[in-house]
Amino acid sequence: MTIAIYLAHLNPVTNAHVEIIEELKKENKVVVMPVRFLNEEKEVNSKSFPFDFEIRKKMIESVFGDSVLISPNYTFYAPFKKYLPPLISPKSWSLRKQILQGIENGYFTYTGDKAEGLMLKLY
Known part of the structure; x- marks a missing residue:
């Protein structure tokens, strides 16, 4: 099965994120990767980026349980x-x-951002 790597802020998780993940799950194993910014091992958050990784992980788990990897x-x-x-x-x-890391062959990345998606294809 192909692995869909969903790279996103998810800050907070929205209905649009849920719809995207549900669509990806139809034909793929999904790995969700909420972006993190660390400064000396402490997560950097702001008014526009209020939730840390653990809270966003719990948001995703509350919707999808263990049907996606985070x-x-x-x-x-x-x-x-x-x-x-x-x-x-x-x-x-x-x-x-x-x-x-830990992702085997047969994957693609999805960000929802066309410019970012183009950059990932170039890698």
């Missing part, structure tokens, strides 16, 4: 500018490797 591998470590420019920065390549 992974913390979509994590950026401060200083975040190290990931720029994408495709050239060694840190962006290490992020790709981190995201794919």
